[in-house]
Amino acid sequence: MKIGQATIKDIAKALNVSSSTVSRALKDYPGISDETKKAVKELAKKMNYRPNAVALSLRKSKSNTIGVIIPEIVHFFFSTVISGIEEVAFKEGYNVILSQTNESYNREINSVNTLLASQVDGLLVSFTKETNDFEHFNDLLERNFPIVFFDRISEKINATSVIVNDFSGAYKATEHLIQQGDTKIVHLAGPSNLLISKKRLEGYLAALRDNGIPIDDQLIIECPKGTQEESYLTMLDFMRKRQDITGIFASNDLAASGAMKAAQELGKQVPSEIGIVGFSNWQFSSLINPPLSTVEQSGFKIGETAAKLLIDQINFMNEHPVYPFTEIMDATLLVRASSLKK
Amino acid sequence: MKIGQATIKDIAKALNVSSSTVSRALKDYPGISDETKKAVKELAKKMNYRPNAVALSLRKSKSNTIGVIIPEIVHFFFSTVISGIEEVAFKEGYNVILSQTNESYNREINSVNTLLASQVDGLLVSFTKETNDFEHFNDLLERNFPIVFFDRISEKINATSVIVNDFSGAYKATEHLIQQGDTKIVHLAGPSNLLISKKRLEGYLAALRDNGIPIDDQLIIECPKGTQEESYLTMLDFMRKRQDITGIFASNDLAASGAMKAAQELGKQVPSEIGIVGFSNWQFSSLINPPLSTVEQSGFKIGETAAKLLIDQINFMNEHPVYPFTEIMDATLLVRASSLKK
DNA sequence: TTAACCTATGCAATCGATTGCGGTTTCGAT
DNA sequence: ATCGAAACCGCAATCGATTGCATAGGTTAA
Incomplete structure (x- = not known):
């Protein structure tokens, strides 16, 4: 892998404690002596320890990553949308994986599959001009997978969307x-x-x-x-x-x-x-x-709004069901x- | 996690075999009977099985993901670069995680850390106008972490770069x-x-x-x-x-x-x-x-070239050392x- | 008949981090 | 001196997939 990033095990070994202890110390769990906590944290800092997000994703079944599917990146409107998405995602601790379809339906299908395999927690989608069949999205929606559509919508899809007035x-x-x-x-x-x-x-x-x-x-x-x-x-x-x-x-x-x-x-x-x-x-x-x-x-606002709605959905979908609605942004x-x- | 994606275990349980067998059957390893292979593959298809990329990343210590750090997304040049990067990455089976710094040095540091935590296999970077200190990149380069810079480069960094003439x-x-x-x-x-x-x-x-x-x-x-x-x-x-x-x-x-x-x-x-x-x-x-x-x-070509160089580096860094060089693209x-x- | 061998499969460790459930100390109180 | 309870910490399972090694069962050759 990487450049031998320090892991919890490395810290544990160096300090002669178990990895459980290191994990708990780093997160200030009760039941760990202040002394140990201090030692662990210091060494972690010194070794430039960074929790392995991949391991965390696997363990927690949550990747803190959202997928964005857009027709084109080189397009003023879409690039501003992406920018808005990125801002919100960054603040909320999510990564953004980008996939452009070049207005190709097949590529869109492909993108969806790839992103799902990457275990994204949700999807932000503006589908292609070719897309007339929405099975690949409806399948997911039925299984309560979080998706928010923006700019391009269809009556064939019953999902949360963000568009302009x-x-x-x-x-x-x-x-x-x-x-x-x-x-x-x-x-x-x-x-x-x-x-x-x-x-x-x-x-x-x-x-x-x-x-x-x-x-x-x-x-x-x-x-x-x-x-x-x-x-x-x-x-x-x-x-x-x-x-x-x-x-x-x-x-x-x-x-x-x-x-x-x-x-x-x-x-x-x-x-x-x-x-x-x-x-x-x-x-x-x-x-x-x-x-x-x-x-x-404002593509930026559309991106922000869509990202917020998606992340809300991801965070709360276990607490209550999702009621799809369409957010119509004011055009000024x-x-x-x-x-x-x- | 997701919507109860089927895992290898699910297939194994349903077929009353071990997960090792399923794994091997799916990849046509020798030593698995044709009968078993057939059964496994059919069920996998029926259950819409998709290998969990996160688990794979952890196991293989390779995420098949590259991080892109750019000052701004809403910028004609940079958006074309991203587009070029995305095209190449897609073809080569890599995901692209995007991070924009908004020309802020602190944000750049932050982006690097986040992307590293996400275990990206390499980085494509165009640093901010504020960036004068390159420790955060040089640290990584010293440890042989693959980075390719584009458009903006510095003599303080000895790495592969792509720029226009x-x-x-x-x-x-x-x-x-x-x-x-x-x-x-x-x-x-x-x-x-x-x-x-x-x-x-x-x-x-x-x-x-x-x-x-x-x-x-x-x-x-x-x-x-x-x-x-x-x-x-x-x-x-x-x-x-x-x-x-x-x-x-x-x-x-x-x-x-x-x-x-x-x-x-x-x-x-x-x-x-x-x-x-x-x-x-x-x-x-x-x-x-x-x-x-x-x-x-041509931002598109720059993006393509940078992505190719990076992926080459990722693929071959274990076979031979990397000799940094600067690719100078013609400007017309x-x-x-x-x-x-x- | 039995050692040698092959085929098909399972076991268990591993990647890095988390966490429920116990297990040892240690110390104070009786 | 003995008991009980905090205070601290470790074991082991888990997430999903891979893989070296072991093994069960069958076949073949000597």
């Missing part, structure tokens, strides 16, 4: 544009098969309706790919035809930045002539010029320069 | 600016205790020297934090005093974008009046206006609009 985020963003005086607001929508796209579109529509603004179907433009390039080209074309546009709400920041580029290229001032709001608060959003207003879905509007007309 | 990257970037006609080139340097900062500075200096351009110490400005804000403020101030600046080479993209913002705010056209080149090719670099020229360092210049004057 897309509807309300989109509503706030649209309402903000309206308050800036906009009435002709384009919505750059995401792929219509994703639940989040639908929710964001609904939020946009509701805000218009509630403010008495007529809905113009032409202003709802789907950008299935969601790249900067795509929305840049789309909006370049569209804004040439429709000179009356005064606001854009994009369902993601990349699309928003593409639209911004198109507007600037057409000589439209942002924000004075066209206000723009994105969604997600990617890292680059604050770095572009003008800085992009956006809806923040982040107003920056790109939408401020006043 | 910062010197050559910086050289290329600076030379590119010179070719665009710049002679008054500011270098926004990183924290001077990081070797990468030094190397980049050296590359900058060498390119100037080789092209017969006098070195002006005033043009070398340290930005220890490396944030956009910092370089924005610094350059705003500096460019007011020095109107003759025509080019900026920043040791990272954030600093470059801050400088770009400052230049634009002062009414200087980028790139025509001031050419700017960054370093690292962060995701946002291609999205800002104008898109930022930068030096690309990515020319975008921000530096193209022609």
Whole structure:
């Protein structure tokens, strides 16, 4: 193994006592003389003793490790989620084992198996886009294995989940544009098969309706790919035809930045002539010029919340049953320069 | 523990044989009748038996787990590195435990201890900006514990490392600016205790020297934090005093974008009046206006390489000693609009 | 017939730490 | 002097899997 880490036995041998005594001394159990305790602790320190977590896991049937399954690591949102998870896990004394699926269903199955074999105490999961069959999760849930899902959820799974309030985020963003005086607001929508796209579109529509603004179907433009390039080209074309546009709400920041580029290229001032709001608060959003207003879905908080819920479940599952619920995190509007007309 | 995972004992009991037999049958050891093997394997499958990795780790003194210590997870470069590490680890049957230090030295010490207690077989490390004392690593290295450093290295550590060719990257970037006609080139340097900062500075200096351009110490400005804000403020101030600046080479993209913002705010056209080149090719670099020229360092490859080297070391350290060396990955210049004057 | 041998399996120790259950001292009280 | 009770500490089992060694039973050759 390692570099001959000192074990309890080593201490015991050196001090001519039993390992039981060493174990108890280290944990300040009663029934060990102060003298012995002192000697043990001193030697432990000197030998740089570190309890072997593997042995502990085996003995206690608890690994103090949680597994995280995500589609991609290189993704601003997911990496912030991981960061939040890691923070909470660290504080609570848990290790985090990471497994990325690259959006592959088979890899997901594989990850679950590997993590289970590693005796993780629970799982934090955002499944792949391919995943339609949830047996591998439902099997575990039925056996009361702790799992918390985040960001991506399904009605086919009855488990604790953490997601963002897309509807309300989109509503706030649209309402903000309206308050800036906009009435002709384009919505750059995401792929219509994703639940989040639908929710964001609904939020946009509701805000218009509630403010008495007529809905113009032409202003709802789907950008299935969601790249900067795509929305840049789309909006370049569209804004040439429709000179009356005064606001854009994009369902993601990349699309928003593409639209911004198109507007600037057409000589439209942002924000004075066209206000723009994105969604997600990617890292680059604050770095572009003008800085992009956006809806923040704090991956960090999602990660924190999911991790806390999971660890709670792990700690208390023996005391009471678990009632699955869905935690809907508030999305907050982040107003920056790109939408401020006043 | 878990959900009552089936163990070897369960199989043994059900089949009325000893656990030794089950163990051997599962691994096709000789000396077990085909009949028994078949029965064992079938039951194992039916009971969904998965070998307990914790028990195996204890027995074999090998956890098949590697620890990754990084300053930040939410960082384009580091997240790509992690991704590369994870890919290789997965293929080789290793788990990855992640620990982020948030650039805190104490947290780094803590991470090392936690990971060691978890009996990881090796460590992949990029230390914090605060880290000046390397005892905690050198102790381990002396005891032949496998560690591979990446991105950030130090002469105080004699271990296998993977870095990008910062010197050559910086050289290329600076030379590119010179070719665009710049002679008054500011270098926004990183924290001077990081070797990468030094190397980049050296590359900058060498390119100037080789092209017969006098070195002006005033043009070398340290930005220890490396944030956009910092370089924005610094350059705003500096460019007011020095109107003759025509080019900026920043040791990272954030600093470059801050400088770009400052230049634009002062009414200087980028790139025509001031050419700017960054370093690292962060995701946002291609999205800002104008898109930022930068030096690309493939985090994914670095991660892959570091993980391979580490796993090699783990596998072969008993067969032959380890000779530390430094793998230098090539960095390529990515020319975008921000530096193209022609 | 019996020693020699092979096949198939079990025993028990091991990895490191924990813990229920006893077992020795030691000391004070009667 | 004797008894009882603290005060201290050790034995051994346990977690799950592996593995060197032993052994039961059967076969074969001399």
